[in-house]
Amino acid sequence: METLIWNFEIWCPGSFSSIPSFTPIFAGMASSDNPEMVERVVKEKDHKEEDKDKETGGFIEKVKGFIHDIGEKIEGAIGFGKPTADVTGIHIPSINVDKAEIVVDVLVMNPNPVPIPLIDINYLIESDGRKLISGLIPDAGTIHAHGSETVKIPVTLIYDDIKNTYHDVKPGSIIPYRIKVDLIVDVPVFGRLTLPLEKTGEIPIPYKPDVDIEKIHFARFSFEETEAVLHLKLENKNDFDLGLNALDYQVWLSNVNIGGAELTKSAKIDKNGICFIDIPINFRPKDFGSALWDMIRGKGTGYSMKGNIDVDTPFGAMKLPISKEGGTTSLKKNKEDGEEDDDDEE
Numbered sequence: 001m002e003t004l005i006w007n008f009e010i011w012c013p014g015s016f017s018s019i020p021s022f023t024p025i026f027a028g029m030a031s032s033d034n035p036e037m038v039e040r041v042v043k044e045k046d047h048k049e050e051d052k053d054k055e056t057g058g059f060i061e062k063v064k065g066f067i068h069d070i071g072e073k074i075e076g077a078i079g080f081g082k083p084t085a086d087v088t089g090i091h092i093p094s095i096n097v098d099k100a101e102i103v104v105d106v107l108v109m110n111p112n113p114v115p116i117p118l119i120d121i122n123y124l125i126e127s128d129g130r131k132l133i134s135g136l137i138p139d140a141g142t143i144h145a146h147g148s149e150t151v152k153i154p155v156t157l158i159y160d161d162i163k164n165t166y167h168d169v170k171p172g173s174i175i176p177y178r179i180k181v182d183l184i185v186d187v188p189v190f191g192r193l194t195l196p197l198e199k200t201g202e203i204p205i206p207y208k209p210d211v212d213i214e215k216i217h218f219a220r221f222s223f224e225e226t227e228a229v230l231h232l233k234l235e236n237k238n239d240f241d242l243g244l245n246a247l248d249y250q251v252w253l254s255n256v257n258i259g260g261a262e263l264t265k266s267a268k269i270d271k272n273g274i275c276f277i278d279i280p281i282n283f284r285p286k287d288f289g290s291a292l293w294d295m296i297r298g299k300g301t302g303y304s305m306k307g308n309i310d311v312d313t314p315f316g317a318m319k320l321p322i323s324k325e326g327g328t329t330s331l332k333k334n335k336e337d338g339e340e341d342d343d344d345e346e
Contacts, residue, residue, distance in 0.1 A: 080189045081111040083143065087181065087199040088150065092316045097159070097171075097206050104153040104179060106197065110143040114188060117142050122182040123153055127175045132162055143185070153181065159205055172207035172238040176200065204315050209242070209269070210235040211322040213251070213303055213329045214276070223286045230261075230279045234309075234322075236269040242311040242320075243268055247279070249307025249322065258283035260307065269311075303327050 089105040104123070110116050118140035125132045133155060143149045163169055183195040212233040219227040230251070236242050244267040249260045261281045269275040305324040310317065 084109050085195045087197050100157045102155045106151045108143050109148040114145050115142045116185050120184045124180045127177050174202050174204050174239050207237045208321050211324050232277050234275045240271050246310040252304040256288050
């Protein structure tokens with residue numbers, strides 16, 4: 001609180017030498033105290049600016065909240081929503097020792113009252129963090145309003161490319177894989193969205209089985225037509241079982257094509273296992289010329305075999321090649337009933 005001080009001068013009547021004067025003096029109001037007033041003005045100005053900033057920030061937040069509320073109301077009123085997607089299946093329609101054709105099924109659901117376009121589909125297949133293949137599918141179609149669509153993503157794995165890049169990947173093995181898919185869609189209200197998807201599994205690197213003709217048994221012999229049985233040995237070099245369903249092959253004995261035959265019954269070849277099967281054949285010995293006498297004398301018969309086998313696997317049906325070049329087998333005659341079969345050449 002400021003103090004007011006008055007100075008008084010006493011004067012006597014009849015004397016004009018003294019004139020009363022009243023000089024008010026405010027204690028504490030020296031010129032050196034001006035910074036206090038400046039500081040107070042600055043503080044008041046700062047408070048006003050802070051209040052202004054708060055009002056501005058509050059206004060912006062209110063505008064944002066208003067826009068958000070309006071967006072939610074529009075979304076609720078019109079029915080716009082974000083689409084969803086899921087990998088519903090992975091199929092291998094074709095697989096052999098050269099390549100695997102894979103189809104990834106992606107179910108996309110559109111909750112909106114208007115169709116939405118699929119702008120791009122990016123995909124990547126990797127194994128143990130190493131890229132096997134990647135690609136882009138542009139303009140992948142349109143998802144109908146309030147509907148769902150299964151989008152099929154075809155991918156082809158070339159085994160030679162994989163084996164040449166990653167030398168530790170062995171034929172016959174099973175490798176893990178991870179499929180990554182990014183669906184890019186354009187949705188009203190929300191704009192462009194990316195729907196990321198992942199799926200893991202295993203895929204084989206098939207290897208062709210080894211085939212050998214262990215021996216040939218004659219059932220009925222004549223120069224015009226001979227009935228015989230091929231005793232085949234099939235070795236499965238894969239890390240998965242093979243269910244043998246059919247054989248498509250040609251056999252050459254002493255460079256003479258004796259044709260092929262059908263498999264009479266199915267067989268199972270365990271993983272990394274061996275299977276023996278019997279296949280009946282018919283051929284004409286007189287077509288062999290002088291080579292027939294070598295076969296009859298049991299000197300051994302050169303043979304070759306080429307073809308394919310149809311098998312069932314845990315990864316689907318496969319057609320695998322079989323081949324044998326420069327093999328040697330022996331001709332056997334069926335023993336009479338009660339006799340034991342030995343390996344003596346007849």
